[in-house]
Amino acid sequence: MKNKFYVTTSIAYTNASPHIGFALELIQADVMARYNRSRGKDVYFLTGTDEHGQKIAKKAKEEGVEVENFVDDIVCDFQHLIRELNISNNDFIRTTDKERHWPTVVEIWKKMEEKGDLYKKKYTGYYCVGCESFLTEKDLVDGVCPNHELEPEEIEEENYFFKLSKYEDEIKKLISEDRLKIIPTERKKEILSFMDGGLSDISVSRSADKLEWGIPVPGDDNQVMYVWIDALSNYVSALDYANQGEDYEKYWPADVHCIGKDILRFHSVIWIGILLSAGIDVPKNIFVHGFITSEGKKMSKSLGNIVDPFDIINDFGADPLRYYLLAEIPTTGDGDFTKKKFVDRYNSDLADGLGNLLSRTIGLAEKIDAKFDPERSPGGEIKQKIAKVKKNVEEDLESFNFKRALETIWDLIHYTDRYIEEKKPWKEGWEQEKTIFEMLYICYTLHELLYPFMPETSEKIKHQIISRERKILFDKR
C-alpha cells in the first residue's frame, strides 16, 4: 500500500456560504492530490461538510426553513465552488449522511465506550435563554450576556466525557517523534507547548433537548453527540470504516489532513485521542495553513471586505485565483488578498511572464515552421537547467512548499526569457532552429510542472504546443 495517497480537507461548517479561506484549503489539497496522481499514486481525495450543531439549527429556524433544506442549499454552494475551482476530489462526505457517516460515528463511539474511555459527568454552566446556549465566563460582560443583557442561569447538565487526559503522553510522543508530523514546525511547537499545560477530559455530548440536530448517542436517547466525534470521524467514515470496507483497508491512515490553524488543536489532540481510544491508526501528516485577510483586515460583513471566490472566478477564471492563493499567500502563514495585488500578479506573472513566453515561442515556431517533437530532447545547458528545476519543484512539493515550487517554476520562465535574448532566434542562423526547439521543449516542461497548480492552463499550453495554435493565455488587465 505504499503507492496510495489519502488527502483530506477539513469539512466546511454549513452555517454560511463558502469563504475564500476554504478555497485556499481546497486548492492546496488539490495540488497535493494532482501531484501525487501524476506520480502514479493511487490518490483518494476527500472533502465535505460538517452540518450538525445548534448554531445551524438555530440559523435555519431564524430563516424559517427546515434545517435539512437549509444545509442542502449551503452544501450546494460548496459543491459549486469545488467544481468552479477545478478541484479533483473523488469524494464528498456529509455528516448528515445517515448511510455513510453515521454508522462509523456510532461504531467509534462504541469502541471508545468499550475501552472505558467515556463516562458521565455533571457539568455546571451559564445558560443564556436568549442565546439558547451555554456561555463561558469570559463571554459574560459584567455578569450578563452581552447580546441579550440577561443574567444567565446556572444550569447543571450531565454529559458524556472522553478521557482525553489518558492519552496525553501518547499523543505528545507521536507528535514530538514526527510519527504524526505537524507542518510547519512552528505549529508543532505550538501544540506541544499547549500540551505541556496538561490535557483535561472533554465533554462529547449534549442533552438532546439543547442540541437536537446531531447524531444520537447509542443507547441514550437523552444525549446527542457533540461536534468532536461526529465531525472528525468523517475522515474514516468516508472510507466505510464501519464495515471495515475496502477503501478503509486501502487508504487509511491518511497521508495528509489539510486544515486551518484555527482547528489545529482539534486535529492534533482530540482527533488523535479519539483514534487511539478506538484503536485506529493515526494520520501521518497534518498540514496547517494560515488565514487570508482582505485589504490587510480580517474579513467581516460589517467592514464589507469579504472576498467572494465566485466573483474572481467569474471575472478571471479558476487558475488565476489558484495561482494567486498559492504564489502570493505564504504557504503556511497568513496572507492578504487585495484586488490590486491580485491584478498585479495576474499581469506580471501570468500575462507578461508565462503567457508572453508561450506566445513568443509559438510565434517563432510558426515563423520557421518548427514542430514540437516529444522524442527529441535538448542537451547541454538547457537539459541541465530543466533537470534542476524539475528536481527542485519535486522536492518543494514533497515538503508542501507550494509557494517555493512556483518560484522555482518562474525562475525557469525568467531564465528562458534571458536565454532567448541571448540567442536571438528571430534572426536566421545556425542556432535558430535549435533554440526554437528548446523554447518549445521548455514550454512543454512548463505544462508538466504547472499541472498540479493550474490544470486548465497546463492543458492549454500543451494544446498550443502540439497544435501550434497561438492564443492569448491570459488577457492583460
Add this chain to the structure above:
RNA sequence: CGCGGGGUGGUGGAAUGGUACCAUGCGAGGCCCAUAACCUCGAGGUCCAGGUUCGAAUCCUGGCCCCGCAACCA
C-alpha cells in the same frame, strides 16, 4: 498577567555565524520574436537599544510592535 510564533528594500518571500538573495513595484538604457511584452543597469532593506564574536538578519539580554492560543468557541 501567562504560553507560543513572528518583525528582512513600498509589497510578498530566501539566506549552515562569513560579500544580504529572488520576484514584483519604481527610475534609466537596450531590443524588436512576443500580450505596451522581453533583456540590461540603477535607487531602495535586516523593528529599536545593548551584548557575545575577527565577523550577527542569524546567538544572548532588554524594549516596542504584530499574530495565535488560554479547551466545550466549527
